[in-house]
Amino acid sequence: AQKVTQAQTEISVVEKEDVTLDCVYETRDTTYYLFWYKQPPSGELVFLIRRNSFDEQNEISGRYSWNFQKSTSSFNFTITASQVVDSAVYFCALSEAGYNTDKLIFGTGTRLQVFP
Amino acid sequence: EAQVTQNPRYLITVTGKKLTVTCSQNMNHEYMSWYRQDPGLGLRQIYYSMNVEVTDKGDVPEGYKVSRKEKRNFPLILESPSPNQTSLYFCASSPPGVWGKLFFGSGTQLSVL
Numbered sequence: 001a002q003k004v005t006q007a008q009t010e011i012s013v014v015e016k017e018d019v020t021l022d023c024v025y026e027t028r029d030t031t032y033y034l035f036w037y038k039q040p041p042s043g044e045l046v047f048l049i050r051r052n053s054f055d056e057q058n059e060i061s062g063r064y065s066w067n068f069q070k071s072t073s074s075f076n077f078t079i080t081a082s083q084v085v086d087s088a089v090y091f092c093a094l095s096e097a098g099y100n101t102d103k104l105i106f107g108t109g110t111r112l113q114v115f116p
Numbered sequence: 117e118a119q120v121t122q123n124p125r126y127l128i129t130v131t132g133k134k135l136t137v138t139c140s141q142n143m144n145h146e147y148m149s150w151y152r153q154d155p156g157l158g159l160r161q162i163y164y165s166m167n168v169e170v171t172d173k174g175d176v177p178e179g180y181k182v183s184r185k186e187k188r189n190f191p192l193i194l195e196s197p198s199p200n201q202t203s204l205y206f207c208a209s210s211p212p213g214v215w216g217k218l219f220f221g222s223g224t225q226l227s228v229l
Binding site for chain 1: 149157158159161172174214215216217223
């Protein structure tokens with residue numbers, strides 16, 4: 001069965017520190033998608049990235065980077081030189097491709113607090 | 117502006133009083149979905165719709181109904197709300213070809229007394 005585990009419930013850092021948010025997933029499928037979403041204090045959910053299971057290249061977007069490792073079923077998210085505006089709840093999510101492409105399974109989220 | 121609009125933003129009601137949370141998107145997306153967010157549980161899918169007149173249950177459909185008569189609208193109906201349906205609700209839509217890239221509404225905080 002599909003499952004996404006975000007073991008870190010809450011992380012606190014001071015501005016300019018690097019921080020990594022962990023995401024471990026379980027799936028029976030060989031073709032699947034992984035996602036990260038951000039929920040800032042205002043409450044809306046914002047899409048950050050989508051990765052398919054055939055693309056294990058790491059991705060970097062500004063201060064954000066994602067490390068996808070199939071061998072450990074992990075899709076970790078690193079924020080470099082964190083800023084107060086990065087304070088949010090971050091959700092990792094998984095979707096299996098193929099027959100049941102209509103469902104996104106979310107982890108329980110990691111609350112990141114960045115202090116000035 | 118491309119967006120998903122949910123109303124109301126906040127709603128307090130009493131057990132058993134039927135209510136509807138509206139959701140509308142202006143991006144011509146075929147896929148729409150409802151989620152509820154609860155502390156410690158993340159987001160769980162209630163219902164989804166692949167297109168007009170096509171809806172199906174998600175993980176936690178009990179106590180909810182939906183309809184999809186038009187592409188842009190996907191209302192969530194609670195016919196007899198109960199306190200365990202107190203939650204933060206999100207409507208979302210997704211464009212074709214980019215499965216899983218969800219555009220979310222601002223959320224509806226529902227309290228059932």
